[in-house]
Amino acid sequence: MASLFANPAGRNFLGNSAEWYKLTILAFLIINPILFFAVDTYVAGWALVLEFIFTLAMALKCYPLQPGGLLALEAVAIGMTSPDTVWHELEMGLQVIMLLVFMVAGIYFMKSMLLFVFTKILVKVRNKVLLSLLFSFMAAFLSAFLDALTVTAVVIAISVGFYSIYHKVASGKDFHHDHDHMHDGELDKLSEDDLEGFRAFLRSLMMHAAVGTALGGVMTLVGEPQNLMIGDRANWEFVEFFWRMLPVTLPVLIAGLITCAMLEVTGILGYGAKIPPKVLNILQDYDVYQSERRTSRDKAALVVQGIVAVWLIVGLLFHMAEVGLIGLSVIVLATAFTGVTEEHQIGHAFEEALPFTSLLVVFFAVVGVISDNGLFTPVTEFVLGLDGHGQITALYVANGVLSAISDNVFVATVYVSETAKALADGIITRDAFDLMAVAINTGTNIPSVATPNGQAAFLFLLTSALAPLIRLSYMTMVKMALPYTIVMSIVGYLGVAYLLEPMTDKLYESHFIEHHHEKVGEPKDAGEH
Template sequence: MQYSIPAAFYKNFMGNAPEWYKNTIFAFLVINPILFYFNPYLAGWVLVLEFIFTLAMALKCYPLQPGGLLAFEALLIGMTTPGHVKHEITENLEVLLLLIFMVAGIYFMKNLLLFTFTKLLIRLRSKVALSVAFTFFSAFLSAFLDALTVIAVIISVSVGFYSIYHKVVSGMKAGGGDHDLSNDDQVESMKREDLDGFRAFLRNLMMHAGIGTALGGVCTMVGEPQNLIIAQKAGWEFIEFVIRMSPITFPVFFAGLLTTFFLEKTKVFGYGAQLPESVRHILEEYDKEEDKQRCIREKVNLFVQCLIALWLVVALAFHLAAVGLIGLSVIILATTTAGITDEHQIGKAFEEALPFTALLCVFFAIVAVIVDQGLFKPVITAVLQYDGKMQLLMFFIANGVLSMVSDNVFVGTVYINEVYKALADGQITRDQFDMLAVAINTGTNLPSVATPNGQAAFLFLLTSSIAPLIRLSYGRMVIMAFPYTIVLTIVGMIFTYTSLESWTQNFYDWGWIEHASSLPAAEVKTDAHH
C-alpha cells in the first residue's frame, strides 16, 4: 500500500499508538506555544498535566516519546533552558548511576534470586505462608536493591514456571524448544481448568510481590529513585534514612503483611487461588531434575553470588561509596567470577534500565519548567500555612494523591525541590524540612500502589510478558491493589500525624541522629542557581 508523504509520516509517528492518542499529542504540541504566549503560568500547568497524561497512557505508548516531545517543545519556546535541565540532571547524577549500574549489577545475580524464589514456591505448600513469604522477601530485597529489578526477577520466575507447565499440557517436554505460550489451542480441554487456576495463583503472587517492593522500597535510600533524590537533598546517608523513615515505614510494613494474610484467608479481591496439584507435581519434578543437573561450576557461582550480595548490603549500610558505584562494583565482581567477558553478554544487562533512565532525564526537564515558572509555589505556600502535625499530614496527602495518577519519582522530585527552596529562603527550619522530607517520601511511595502509573515496578509488571499470559489487566491490577492502597495509606497517615514528630525527637535525644545545619553542605554551592 502506497502512502503520501504526510500520511506516511503520520503512520510512523508514535508507531502503533492509537490514532486518537496521536491526535491528542499533536494537539498538545500546537496548543502549548499559543498558551505560553498569552499566559506562561497557565501554560506551565497545562504542560505538567499533559506530561502526567502521557504517564497514565504508558500502555498505549512508552512515555519517553510523547513526554520527550513535550519537554523538547518546552525548551524551544523558552519555558525553561537547556542549562537548567543540565543542572537538574547533574544534581541527580547519583540517581542515574543507581538506575544504570545497580539494575545491571543485579541482572548478573539473577541466578541466586531465581534459585531463592523457586525454592520458596516449591517448598511452601501453604498458600497463605507462601504469599506472606513473597511479600516479605520482595520487601527485604527491594530495601537493598532497586524495586524494578526485584519485580523483573519475580517475573522471570513466573514466566519460567508458566512455560514449564504450558509446554507439558500442550504435549511438549518441559525443557523443549520454542513454544507459543499465548496459544492455548494445544492444551487438552481437561487441563484448561487447572491452567486457569495456575494463572489466578500466579496473579496473586505477582501482586503480593509488587506490593512487597513498595513496602521495602520506601524504607531505604536505594529502594526507589526518588528516595535517593530526597536523601541527597537532606544530606542523609543509608542508616540515617532508615531511622528517620522508621516511625512510618515499620508500622506500614507489618500492616502490609497482615493485609496479605487477611486477603489470602478471606479470598476477597481475587486472592486465595490455590496451586492445582497437577501443576505442583510437574514443577516439583522439574525442580528435582534441575538440582540433579546443576554442575559444580553453577553451585560455586551461586555461593559467590551470596558473598557478593553480602558485600552489597554491607557497602550500602556503611555508605562506602555512591550507590551507583557500588552497583558498578557488583557488575565487576559478578561478571568476573562467573566468567562473563563478552561485550554483548554484558550489554544485555543494561537493556532493562536505560529506557527508564532516559525517561527520568525527561522528568528533570519538566521539573526545570516547574521551577522556572514557579508552578508549585502557591501549592507549597498553602500547605506550609498549616502547623506541626497537620502540616506533615497535608504533605503526605498532597504527595499521595498526585502519586496515584502520576509517577512517584516525578512527584517526589518536584516536592522535595520546592521544600528545599522553602528551607533555603528561610520559610521553614531545618528540623521541619527533615520531617517534611519523610512525609514526602512516604507519601509518594505508599498511596502510589493504587494504580500501575504510580510506581515503575507496577508499570513494568503490567507491560511485561507475564501480564497477558496470566490475564493481568490494568483494571484487575487496580482492583487487586485496592485493599493494600486503603490499608497502607490510612496507616501511613495515622503514623505521620501521631508519631513522626515525637519519634524524631526521641531519635535526637538518644543520639541516633543529629540535628543538621540549615542547609546540607553539598547543596549550598548549587543553591545560587535558583
C-alpha cells in the same frame, strides 16, 4: 484528520499508538506555544505538567519517553525552561541516575541466585497464606537493599518460567522440548481448568510481591529512585534514612503483611487461589530436573553471587561509597568471578534500566519548567502557611493523591525541590525540612500502589510479557491493589500525623550526630519545631 496518519510519516509518528492518542499529543504540541506566548506563562506551564501526567497515565498506549520527551523538547525550545536549568536539575539527580544505570544492571548478574531462592520457596511451601507472606516479605527485603524495579523483574522471570514449564507439559511435551507458551493451540483440553487455576494463583502471588516491593522500597535510601534524591537533598546516609522513615514505614509494613494474610484467608478480590495439584507436581519434577543438571560451575556461580549480595548489603549499610559506585562494583565482582567476560553479555544488563533512566531525564526537564515558572509556589505557600503537623500531613496527602494518578518519582522530584528551596530561602527550619522529607517520601511511595502508573515496578509488571499470560489487566491490578491502598494509606497517614515528630527526634538523638545536616541548609539545631 484520520487521513493525517494514512501516509508513512503519519504511521511512523508514535508507532502503533492509537490515532486518537497521536492526535492528542499533536494537539498538546500545537496548543502549548499559543498558551505560552498569547495567554499566560503560568497557565502554559500547568498545561504542560498536566499533559506530561497524561502521558504517564497512558503508558500502555505509548511508553512516556517519546510523547513526554517531545513535550519537554518543545518547552525548552519556546523558552518555558532553559538547557542550563535542565542540566542543573540533572546534576542534583545524578545519584539517582547512577543508581538506575549501575545498580539495576548489577542485580542482573545476581538473578540466578535470586531465581534459585524464590524457586525453592515456591515449590517447598504448601500453605498459600505462608507462601504469600514469604513472597511479599522477600520482595520487601530485597527491595530495601536492591531496587523495586529489579526485584519485580526477578519475580516476573520466575513466574514466566514456571508458567512456560506447565504450559509445555500440558501441551504434551517434555521439559527439554522447544515450546511457545504464548499460544494455547496445543493445550490439552483437560488441562485448561488447571491452567486457569494456575493463572489465578500467579496473579495473586504477583500482586503480593509487587506490593511487597513498595513496602520495602519506602524504607531505605535505595529502595525507590526518589528515595535517593530525597536522601541526597537532606544529606541522609543509608542508616539515617532508615531510622528517619521508621515511625511511618514500620507500621505500614506490619499492616501490609497483615493485609496480605487476610486477603488470602478471605479470598476476596481475586485472592486465595491455590496452586492445582497437577501443576505443583510438574513444577516439583522440574525443580528436581534442574537440580540434577546443575554443574559444579553453576553452583560456584551461585555461591559467588551470594557473597556479592552480602557485600552489596554491607556496602550500603555502612555507606562505603556512593550507591552508583557500589552498583558498579557489583557488576565487576559478579561478572569477573562467574565467567561473564564478553561485551554483548554485559550489554544485556543495561537494557532494563536505560529506558526508565531516559524517562527520568525528561522528568527533570519538566521539573525545570515548574521551577522557572513558579508553578508550585501557591501550593507551597499554602502548605508552609499551615501550622505544625498541618504542614506535614498536607504534604503526605498531596503527594499520595498525585502519585496515585501520575508517577511517584515525578511528584517526589517536584516537592523535594520546592521544600529544599524553601529551606534555602529561610522560609522553613531544618527541623521542619526533615519532617517534610519523610512525609514526601512516604506519601509518594505508599498511596501510589493504587494504580499501575503510580509506581515504576507496577507499570513494569503490567507491561511485561507475564501480564497477558496470567490475564492481569490494568483494572484487575487496581481492584486487587485496593485493599492494600486503603490500609497502607490510612496507617501511613496515622504514622505521619501522630508518630513522626516525637519518634523521629528520639531515634535521631539515639543514633546520629549533628554534622550530617550541614549540606542542605542551616544546622539541625538552628530552628525549633
